[in-house]
Amino acid sequence: MFKMFKNLVGSKTLTAEDLEPVLEKMKDHLIAKNVATDISGKLCESVAAKLEGKVLGTFGSISTTVKNALQEACIQILSPRRRVDILRDAMECKQQKRPYIVTFCGVNGVGKSTNLAKVCFWLVENGFRVLIAACDTFRAGAVEQLRTHVRKLNALHPPERHGGQEAVQLYEKGYGKDAAGIAMEAINYARDCRFDVCLVDTAGRMQDNEPLMRALSKLIKVNQPDLVLFVGEALVGNEAVDQLTKFNQALADHSNMTNPRLIDGIILTKFDTIDDKVGAAISMTYTTGQPIVFVGTGQTYTDIRNLNARAVVNALLK
Amino acid sequence: MVLADLGRKITSALKSLSNATIINEEVLNGMLKEICAALLEADVNIRLVKQLRENVRSVIDFDEMAGGLNKRRMIQSAVFKELVKLIDPGVKAWQPTKGRNNIIMFVGLQGSGKTTTCTKLAYYYQRKGWKTCLICADTFRAGAFDQLKQNATKARIPFYGSYVEADPAVIAQEGVEKFKKEGFEIIIVDTSGRHKQEDSLFEEMLQVEQSISPDNVIFVMDATIGQACESQARAFKEKVDVASVIITKLDGHAKGGGALSAVAATKSPVTFIGTGEHIDDMEPFKVQPFVSKLLGMGDIEGLIDK
Ligand SMILES: Nc1nc2c(ncn2[C@@H]2O[C@H](COP(=O)(O)OP(=O)(O)OP(=O)(O)O)[C@@H](O)[C@H]2O)c(=O)[nH]1
Numbered sequence: 001m002f003k004m005f006k007n008l009v010g011s012k013t014l015t016a017e018d019l020e021p022v023l024e025k026m027k028d029h030l031i032a033k034n035v036a037t038d039i040s041g042k043l044c045e046s047v048a049a050k051l052e053g054k055v056l057g058t059f060g061s062i063s064t065t066v067k068n069a070l071q072e073a074c075i076q077i078l079s080p081r082r083r084v085d086i087l088r089d090a091m092e093c094k095q096q097k098r099p100y101i102v103t104f105c106g107v108n109g110v111g112k113s114t115n116l117a118k119v120c121f122w123l124v125e126n127g128f129r130v131l132i133a134a135c136d137t138f139r140a141g142a143v144e145q146l147r148t149h150v151r152k153l154n155a156l157h158p159p160e161r162h163g164g165q166e167a168v169q170l171y172e173k174g175y176g177k178d179a180a181g182i183a184m185e186a187i188n189y190a191r192d193c194r195f196d197v198c199l200v201d202t203a204g205r206m207q208d209n210e211p212l213m214r215a216l217s218k219l220i221k222v223n224q225p226d227l228v229l230f231v232g233e234a235l236v237g238n239e240a241v242d243q244l245t246k247f248n249q250a251l252a253d254h255s256n257m258t259n260p261r262l263i264d265g266i267i268l269t270k271f272d273t274i275d276d277k278v279g280a281a282i283s284m285t286y287t288t289g290q291p292i293v294f295v296g297t298g299q300t301y302t303d304i305r306n307l308n309a310r311a312v313v314n315a316l317l318k
Numbered sequence: 319m320v321l322a323d324l325g326r327k328i329t330s331a332l333k334s335l336s337n338a339t340i341i342n343e344e345v346l347n348g349m350l351k352e353i354c355a356a357l358l359e360a361d362v363n364i365r366l367v368k369q370l371r372e373n374v375r376s377v378i379d380f381d382e383m384a385g386g387l388n389k390r391r392m393i394q395s396a397v398f399k400e401l402v403k404l405i406d407p408g409v410k411a412w413q414p415t416k417g418r419n420n421i422i423m424f425v426g427l428q429g430s431g432k433t434t435t436c437t438k439l440a441y442y443y444q445r446k447g448w449k450t451c452l453i454c455a456d457t458f459r460a461g462a463f464d465q466l467k468q469n470a471t472k473a474r475i476p477f478y479g480s481y482v483e484a485d486p487a488v489i490a491q492e493g494v495e496k497f498k499k500e501g502f503e504i505i506i507v508d509t510s511g512r513h514k515q516e517d518s519l520f521e522e523m524l525q526v527e528q529s530i531s532p533d534n535v536i537f538v539m540d541a542t543i544g545q546a547c548e549s550q551a552r553a554f555k556e557k558v559d560v561a562s563v564i565i566t567k568l569d570g571h572a573k574g575g576g577a578l579s580a581v582a583a584t585k586s587p588v589t590f591i592g593t594g595e596h597i598d599d600m601e602p603f604k605v606q607p608f609v610s611k612l613l614g615m616g617d618i619e620g621l622i623d624k
């Protein structure tokens with residue numbers, strides 16, 4: 001799209017009128033790349049505010065100037081102000097002889113359980129013993145899904161390689177029970193049995209479903225996990241904003257605490273299904289300011305990556 | 319109702335026409351801008367939105383048009399037609415036939431709601447008195463067979479699947495053979511989630527299709543999907559003979575516009591919508607009444623024929 005604006009303008013001061021048509025196209029470009037519409041708008045406004053009144057260099061075109069400014073803005077959005085270092089924090093907990101607790105939450109079908117299993121694999125590879133807490137007590141097959149993962153993970157990491165102990169175990173109490181209670185039992189069990197990490201799987205829920213959101217807040221409030229990860233799929237469109245806002249809001253509202261536990265980080269899944277429509281990464285980080293801790297790039301245990309902000313921005317502006 | 323928010327915005331945009339004293343290019347552009355913004359916010363594919371804008375614009379030539387013509391009506395009718403086009407592919411939805419076996423295959427992206435919707439559909443037909451069953455041809459996803467088994471057992475629907483056979487085409491074929499012999503009328507086959515970027519998964523889908531020759535292939539789409547929907551939907555259609563679309567998770571906040579672009583891409587109608595996780599959270603979907611209701615315009619039917 002930027003090809004259309006290669007005309008050289010010479011040395012001049014950029015006005016709102018100069019910028020308007022370029023930014024209009026740019027907004028459409030961002031929307032086509034699956035950035036939420038209002039965030040596309042806000043991004044363009046911020047670029048306009050930054051460039052208006054600036055003198056354009058002799059060899060610069062408006063389009064490259066705008067593109068550079070946008071690129072900078074996007075990289076900044078994707079660069080976390082705070083780093084989540086799970087290995088370091090888990091190690092610290094281990095020294096304190098308590099399990100490091102991570103909760104996975106998000107809407108239905110985004111990949112919470114699968115990516116929990118991937119994170120588990122990564123932790124096991126790094127020498128940690130992990131307990132998985134099956135706190136999705138609602139969806140059919142949710143427990144068996146995790147049991148299958150535990151079996152496969154232990155086959156990949158047999159006890160012989162872990163001092164005769166199983167590297168991964170499942171804590172489950174079947175279906176229909178209170179998730180917060182099971183999480184608590186699991187965490188106690190993890191502490192008693194010297195697990196290094198406890199990964200808590202939760203049921204998918206719609207951000208508007210009040211009773212379910214309340215239940216999630218309760219689970220987080222009573223168990224105070226070390227890390228709350230929001231799992232969102234890269235396929236999601238404008239809903240990305242609403243999901244994150246309302247999950248955070250629910251955690252704050254229902255906690256009755258002055259310093260409630262909110263979302264600490266994001267797992268962006270199904271990144272392998274979107275080609276270059278990478279906009280959800282921008283929508284999600286723009287909305288929360290929280291970092292994308294992992295990117296899910298497939299359905300096997302090794303399909304998990306760190307976010308490469310530069311590569312994402314390149315795909316976004318291509 | 320679903321998409322109601324979008325409907326309100328479009329209606330209010332159309333009203334701006336009625337409020338304007340003269341209809342000129344400026345008024346038209348203003349209205350189109352509003353409508354397009356509403357569609358984009360609902361995740362409708364941006365190319366479809368641009369097309370809609372061009373098509374409505376091309377109906378009216380302000381320079382050449384005589385003053386007497388009713389521009390207002392022409393514009394409203396053009397907008398309505400374009401919106402219908404977005405939701406209505408113009409083909410009749412497939413219907414099962416009583417007294418014989420009807421094989422229905424579910425396909426779609428990972429986590430879109432196939433397995434859940436399979437049981438909902440089986441339950442829907444069972445309650446209407448059809449002899450209905452389910453087959454799990456997902457050998458990939460952990461716990462997939464348990465999921466279908468638990469759902470089917472709860473709804474007392476006969477099911478078929480395997481913990482050991484790795485080839486979904488084999489399971490699908492065996493299951494269909496068995497249930498055909500037993501005289502089942504609605505045979506629903508669940509498959510793994512997949513995406514166009516992985517050839518082997520698409521190849522597998524084709525093999526399952528060929529092993530059972532389904533009467534209806536249903537593409538299941540999640541209402542929260544954004545701009546990536548169209549190319550995925552198109553790829554599914556190119557590989558297998560998709561004939562219907564089901565949009566799930568419309569009980570949430572999502573407006574479902576992204577999923578609607580699956581209609582254009584597959585040229586297949588939306589037949590049901592999913593409105594929750596429970597087995598009866600599903601509604602049949604009919605295009606025309608939906609659009610009329612959406613736009614809240616009583617006399618809209620009259621407009622399309624003009
Ligand atoms: N292509 C791709 N598929 C993924 C990825 N992550 C998860 N999936 C698939 O998405 C589907 C849903 O994954 P789950 O882990 O069951 O999702 P969930 O969020 O736990 O679902 P619920 O518990 O039902 O809400 C499965 O088919 C996974 O294999 C990914 O990064 N890429």
Ligand SMILES: Nc1nc2c(ncn2[C@@H]2O[C@H](COP(=O)(O)OP(=O)(O)OP(=O)(O)O)[C@@H](O)[C@H]2O)c(=O)[nH]1
Pocket residue numbers: 108109139204206426427428429430431432433434435456459462509510511512566567568569570591592593594595599
């Ligand atoms: N709220 C809501 N949730 C739904 C709806 N349909 C399905 N779900 C949920 O979405 C999640 C994924 O559904 P599945 O049926 O497992 O999806 P799938 O397409 O079979 O997933 P894979 O087999 O992994 O590709 C589950 O948590 C379902 O309960 C719906 O209409 N509304």
Ligand SMILES: [Mg+2]
Pocket residue numbers: 112113114136142201202203204
């Ligand atoms: Mg799950």
Ligand SMILES: [Mg+2]
Pocket residue numbers: 432433434456459462508509510511
């Ligand atoms: Mg399934």
